Amino acid sequence: MKLNKQIYDFFQERLEQLTEDWYNSLDKSDPEGIYATDDPERIANLKDQNFRFHKNLTQLLILEEEAFYEQFEDWITEISSDKEHLNTPIHFIIREFTRTREQYMDLIDEFSRQNDEVNQLRIDRWKDKIVRVIDRVVLQFTEETYKYQRKLLEAQKEMINELSSPVIKLKGGTALLPLVGDIDTARAKFILENTLQQCADLHISHLLIDVSGVVMIDTMVAYQLFQLIDALELIGVKSTLSGIRPEIAQTAVQLGLNFEKVHTVSTLAKAINF
Structure with a gap:
């Protein structure tokens, strides 16, 4: 528990930097979607969502997984139903989750280099937890995107039917x-x-x-x-x-x-x- 608390504090000190590093390295040349925006308000909201993701995700280091998921569920639901993200191509979303996972892997390695008490087994456990959570978020977001696209297609189909069969x-x-x-x-x-x-x-x-x-x-x-x-x-x-x-x-x-x-x-x- 002592090491878990230490790495948790280590991440807490770097939450804002995690978000800034992520955004600064973001590929802003995407032809569409939330990551391509140059609107200051939308950028600020995107950074806030990313920051809260880190703030919630790092709780995994000190909480039991069941309790963690109960707490993290609100963020997952919010992002999964966020129109800005739902209107962003899914492969762009998955790409950013992959980059975020790499950030966590690097920070875990950095922490382990600074602490002789950390063994490889502990490192592997931390990394495994992070990977499982991010995979779960990606899966849920993909499911919500699918549902959203189905609703959109049904609405479009209904509109086409109305336009193609008017009295x-x-x-x-x-x-x-x-x-x-x-x-x-x-x-x-x-x-x-x-x-x-x-x-x-x-x-x-x-x-x-x-x-x-x-x-x-x-x-x-x-x-x-x-x-x-x-x-x-x-x-x-x-x-x-x-x-x-x-x-x-x-x-x-x-x-x-x-x-x-x-x-x-x-x-x-x-x-x-x-």
Whole structure:
């Protein structure tokens, strides 16, 4: 315990210097992310986060690991959810944790050279603790980054779906639903729910569904269209389907799809005139 307290004090005396050395040696040529900033306020915040990391991490030298992790968890959670770091490429983050680990390894070696009482076993134990903690932080940060990116992608996908399947009110109770691109199961479900809600909100009585921009209609897409048309009928909305291209009509015939019960016209212009 005596040596643990001595090396703890040794690190405490060097906390600010650790942060300054780290920042001064930082590669500031990164094309993006928190490490590339030249904003004084963001730099000060970055240094503060780094300083508190050292202040918390050095507690490992005098605390039991279970107690240490309970205390350190707040810092890990803060950094793992910090948008500045989450918007920084993950390989830049891991690079800095690696450089920080090297700082600790060097300081442990420096301390051991100044203290004859320190044997190799004690050195290895200290280094092993530091490596385990930093690996745990990297793992947790990577997991949080993954979750953040997934949420971001889902939000973007939802926005794209909304923009690519809008119900556009024309005149009176008539509206247009122009569909473009590929339609997979998830998008088809979104179109069904979104269209019904928008038609109800806009008090639509007749919806023109144009599929001239749809790349391909297979059994699943056709089934979803039929579901949409049936659901619209249940809420009092008539439907007209336009824009079925020759190659799509041929595919529909080959697949045995039946459009007999669906009112269809060849072009959107005819649908609007109708």
